[in-house]
Amino acid sequence: MALLEIRDLHVGVEDREVIRGLDLNVDAGEVHAIMGPNGSGKSTLSHVIAGKLGYEITGGQILFRGENLLRMEPNERAAKGVFLGFQYPVEIPGVTTMNFLRAALNAQRKARDQQEFSTPEFLKRIREVAGSLNIPQDMLKRGVNVGFSGGEKKRNEILQMALFEPSLCILDEIDSGLDIDALRIVASGINALRSPERAMIVITHYRRLLDHVVPDVVHVMSRGRIMKSAGKELALELEASGYAQFEDAA
Amino acid sequence: MVAVQETVERVKRIDVDQYRYGFETLIDSEKAPKGLSEEIVKFISQKKNEPAWMLQWRLKAYRRWLTMTEPTWARVDYPKIDFQDLYYYAAPKPKKSVSSLDEVDPEILKTYEKLGIPLREVAMLEGVEPKPGEEDPARRKIAVDAVFDSVSVATTFKAELKKAGVIFMPISEAIREHPELVQKYLGSVVPTSDNFYATLNSAVFSDGSFVYVPPGVRCPMELSTYFRINERNTGQFERTLIIADKGSYVSYLEGCTAPQRDENQLHAAVVELVALDDAEIKYSTVQNWYPGNSEGKGGIYNFVTKRGDCRGANSKISWTQVETGSAITWKYPSCILRGDNSRGEFYSIAISNGFQQVDSGTKMIHLGKNTSSRIISKGIAAGKSQNTYRGLVTAHRKALGARNFTACDSLLIGDKCGAHTVPYIEAKNSSATFEHEATTSKISEDVLFYCIQRGLSQEEAVGLVVNGFVKQVLQKLPMEFAVEAQKLISISLDGSVG
Ligand SMILES: Nc1ncnc2c1ncn2[C@@H]1O[C@H](COP(=O)(O)OP(=O)(O)OP(=O)(O)O)[C@@H](O)[C@H]1O
Ligand SMILES: [Mg+2]
Numbered sequence: 014m015a016l017l018e019i020r021d022l023h024v025g026v027e028d029r030e031v032i033r034g035l036d037l038n039v040d041a042g043e044v045h046a047i048m049g050p051n052g053s054g055k056s057t058l059s060h061v062i063a064g065k066l067g068y069e070i071t072g073g074q075i076l077f078r079g080e081n082l083l084r085m086e087p088n089e090r091a092a093k094g095v096f097l098g099f100q101y102p103v104e105i106p107g108v109t110t111m112n113f114l115r116a117a118l119n120a121q122r123k124a125r126d127q128q129e130f131s132t133p134e135f136l137k138r139i140r141e142v143a144g145s146l147n148i149p150q151d152m153l154k155r156g157v158n159v160g161f162s163g164g165e166k167k168r169n170e171i172l173q174m175a176l177f178e179p180s181l182c183i184l185d186e187i188d189s190g191l192d193i194d195a196l197r198i199v200a201s202g203i204n205a206l207r208s209p210e211r212a213m214i215v216i217t218h219y220r221r222l223l224d225h226v227v228p229d230v231v232h233v234m235s236r237g238r239i240m241k242s243a244g245k246e247l248a249l250e251l252e253a254s255g256y257a258q259f260e261d262a263a
Numbered sequence: 264m265v266a267v268q269e270t271v272e273r274v275k276r277i278d279v280d281q282y283r284y285g286f287e288t289l290i291d292s293e294k295a296p297k298g299l300s301e302e303i304v305k306f307i308s309q310k311k312n313e314p315a316w317m318l319q320w321r322l323k324a325y326r327r328w329l330t331m332t333e334p335t336w337a338r339v340d341y342p343k344i345d346f347q348d349l350y351y352y353a354a355p356k357p358k359k360s361v362s363s364l365d366e367v368d369p370e371i372l373k374t375y376e377k378l379g380i381p382l383r384e385v386a387m388l389e390g391v392e393p394k395p396g397e398e399d400p401a402r403r404k405i406a407v408d409a410v411f412d413s414v415s416v417a418t419t420f421k422a423e424l425k426k427a428g429v430i431f432m433p434i435s436e437a438i439r440e441h442p443e444l445v446q447k448y449l450g451s452v453v454p455t456s457d458n459f460y461a462t463l464n465s466a467v468f469s470d471g472s473f474v475y476v477p478p479g480v481r482c483p484m485e486l487s488t489y490f491r492i493n494e495r496n497t498g499q500f501e502r503t504l505i506i507a508d509k510g511s512y513v514s515y516l517e518g519c520t521a522p523q524r525d526e527n528q529l530h531a532a533v534v535e536l537v538a539l540d541d542a543e544i545k546y547s548t549v550q551n552w553y554p555g556n557s558e559g560k561g562g563i564y565n566f567v568t569k570r571g572d573c574r575g576a577n578s579k580i581s582w583t584q585v586e587t588g589s590a591i592t593w594k595y596p597s598c599i600l601r602g603d604n605s606r607g608e609f610y611s612i613a614i615s616n617g618f619q620q621v622d623s624g625t626k627m628i629h630l631g632k633n634t635s636s637r638i639i640s641k642g643i644a645a646g647k648s649q650n651t652y653r654g655l656v657t658a659h660r661k662a663l664g665a666r667n668f669t670a671c672d673s674l675l676i677g678d679k680c681g682a683h684t685v686p687y688i689e690a691k692n693s694s695a696t697f698e699h700e701a702t703t704s705k706i707s708e709d710v711l712f713y714c715i716q717r718g719l720s721q722e723e724a725v726g727l728v729v730n731g732f733v734k735q736v737l738q739k740l741p742m743e744f745a746v747e748a749q750k751l752i753s754i755s756l757d758g759s760v761g
C-alpha cells in the first residue's frame with residue numbers, strides 16, 4: 014500500500030478548476046519532486062492534502078495509509094503525520110515560537126494518545142533540534158516568524174518538521190529566498206529526516222535544491238495535472254528546455 | 264437574631280419625620296418599593312445609618328440628577344431604561360439554596376470547571392447547603408470547609424493590613440468610622456454632578472470599598488474584593504474610593520476572581536482614585552458579568568464612571584482592565600494628571616461576542632507639567648458584537664512637555680462584528696507630544712490554517728492568536744489575575760468561529 018495515493022483528483026477554486034484529474038502515488042521512503050510553471054496548481058495540491066478550507070473537491074480521492082484523508086480535519090491529518098512546509102509561512106505576533114511549538118506538539122501527541130511532553134522534556138528536545146539546524150535560542154523566544162527574514166522563516170519550517178517527525182512531509186518552495194549557506198543547512202535538515210518510514214514531496218522551481226536533496230522521482234505538473242514523471246535527470250532536462258512542451262499537451 | 268437586633272436598632276434611629284412619608288411598613292421590610300424619589304434616597308441613607316452630611320450629599324446629587332438626561336453619544340443601542348421601574352434598595356438577599364451540587368445548572372458547573380474554581384468554592388458560590396444528616400459526609404464538608412476557609416483568610420488578612428495602617432473596609436462603614444477622610448475625598452474626583460450615571464450613583468449608591476493607605480506605606484498585599492465575597496452584596500450602584508497618601512503604593516483588584524452571577528440589569532458604579540505626591544495606585548479589573556444569551560436577550564447594562572486623580576507631583580495611576588462580560592459596557596477609566604511629572608496608564612482588553620456592545624476607552628487629561636500617559640487598548644470583536652474604543656487625550660495650556668502614547672488595536676473574528684476607534688486629541692500648548700497608532704486586523708484564515716496544520720484545534724488556534732494579541736496587556740495584570748483572565752478570554756470566545 015502506498016503511503017499517499019491520489020486518484021483522479023479534481024479541485025475547484027472560485028468556480029475554476031485548478032486541479033484537473035491528478036494521480037500520484039508516493040511510497041514510504043521515497044522523495045518526490047514536483048516542478049511546474051507558476052499557477053499550475055502545486056500549492057493548491059499541497060493545501061488540499063493538508064486540508065485547507067476554500068477548495069472544492071469536485072472529484073477523486075486522497076488516501077493516506079489507505080484512509081480517506083479528505084474526511085479528516087486538518088489537525089487530525091497533522092496528528093497522523095501529514096506536515097506541510099508553507100511557501101509563505103505566516104507571522105503570529107505575541108506567541109513565542111517556543112510556546113507555539115510546544116502547544117502544537119502536545120496537541121498532536123494528545124491526539125495520538127501519547128503522553129504530552131513536560132516542560133523540561135520539551136526544552137531538551139527543542140534544543141537538540143534547533144542546534145542541529147543552527148537555529149539560535151533567541152529566535153525561539155520571538156513571536157512565530159515575526160520579523161524573521163525569508164531564510165529564517167524557511168528554517169523555522171524545517172525546525173517544525175524535525176520536531177514533529179511526520180511521516181509525510183510536503184515542502185512547498187522551501188528553497189525560495191534562501192542564500193547558499195541557508196540552502197545547505199535546510200537541505201541537510203531535510204536529508205537528515207529521510208528514512209524508510211518517511212516520504213517527502215518537494216515542490217520547487219530550481220534544480221539546485223535537488224542537487225542537495227536528490228529525489229527518487231521528479232514530476233512535471235502543468236495546468237492541474239502531472240504531465241510527466243521520471244528519475245532525477247528530468248530536473249536537468251527541464252532546466253534546459255523549460256515547460257513549453259508540457260503546456261501544449263495540457 | 265442579629266438581623267432582628269439590627270432592625271430594632273434601625274427603628275430607634277429613624278427620624279420621626281420619616282414616618283410622615285409612610286415608611287413605617289418599610290422598616291422591617293428588606294426592600295424599598297420600586298422607583299426613585301427623595302424619600303427613597305432618605306430611606307437608603309437611613310438604612311445605612313448615615314450621618315446627616317451624607318444624606319445631604321445624596322440629596323443634592325438626586326436633585327441634580329432630576330435635571331439631567333441620559334447620554335446618547337456612545338455607540339450602544341438598548342431599549343430605554345425606565346428609572347422608576349427599578350429597585351434602589353434591597354437588603355442582601357439570601358441566595359437561593361440548592362441542596363447539592365447535582366442541582367446546580369450543569370452549564371454553570373462547566374464554566375466553573377473551565378475557570379479552575381475548586382468545587383468547594385462552587386458550593387459556596389451557588390449556596391449549596393448541607394442537609395442535616397446528609398448521606399455523603401464528604402459533600403457535606405464542602406460548604407462548611409469553604410466558609411471556614413474564607414473566614415480565616417479574611418481575618419489574617421485584616422490583621423496584617425491593620426499593622427501596616429491601611430484602612431480597607433466597606434464604604435458604608437468608612438462613612439461612619441472615618442468621616443473626615445470620606446468627606447474630604449468623596450466626590451472630589453467624580454463630582455456629584457459629573458454625568459447622568461455618576462450622579463445617579465451618588466444619590467443611591469449601595470456600598471463598595473474604601474481604601475486609605477497612609478503616607479510612605481507600601482500596602483503589604485494586593486487588595487481584592489475576593490476576600491469580601493461573603494459579606495458582599497454591593498448591588499447595582501457600587502461606590503469605591505481609594506486614597507494613596509504621599510509616597511504610598513497600593514494595588515487593588517476589582518471583581519471576579521470568582522465568577523459572580525448577578526440578576527441586576529443596570530449597573531452604575533463609580534470609582535474614585537486619589538494619588539498624592541509620589542504615590543502610586545494600580546487598579547485592575549476583570550469583569551465577566553452576564554453578557555446576555557445567544558439571541559441577545561438579557562445581560563447586564565454596565566455604565567461605569569472610573570476616574571483617578573494624580574493630585575500630587577510624581578504620582579502615578581494605572582488602570583488595567585479585562586472586560587469580557589455585560590450586554591452593554593459604557594466605561595472610560597480616566598486619569599487627571601494634575602501633579603507635575605505625574606503619569607497615567609490605561610491597559611485594556613475588551614472582548615465582545617454574541618450581541619454584546621462595548622463602548623470603552625479612557626481619558627487622559629494633562630494639567631501639570633511634564634505629565635505623561637500611555638494607552639494600550641486591545642479590542643476583540645467576535646460574533647455579532649460591536650466594539651468601540653473611545654479615547655480622549657488633552658493637554659492644558661500649562662501642561663508643558665505633556666506626552667502621550669496611544670496604541671489601539673482591534674481584532675475581528677468573523678465578519679458579522681464591528682470594531683471602531685474614536686480618538687479625540689486636543690493640545691492647547693505646542694510643547695505637547697501625542698502619538699497615536701491604531702490597527703484593525705482580522706484573524707486570517709491563513710493564520711488559523713497554519714496553526715491547525717501544526718495540530719492545534721480551531722479553538723486552540725483562536726485562543727493562541729488572541730492570547731498573542733492581548734499579551735502586552737495581560738502582562739500588566741498581577742500574576743494570578745493574568746491566569747484567570749487568560750482562561751476567561753478563551754471561555755468568552757468559545758464558539759466564536761463557526
Ligand atoms: N484562493 C484562490 N482564489 C482564486 N484563485 C486561486 C486561489 N488559490 C489558487 N488560485 C489559482 O489557482 C491556480 C493555481 O495556483 P497555485 O498557487 O496552486 O499555483 P502554483 O503552482 O503553486 O504556482 P507558483 O509556482 O507560482 O507557486 C492559479 O491560477 C491561482 O491563481
Ligand atoms: Mg505555489
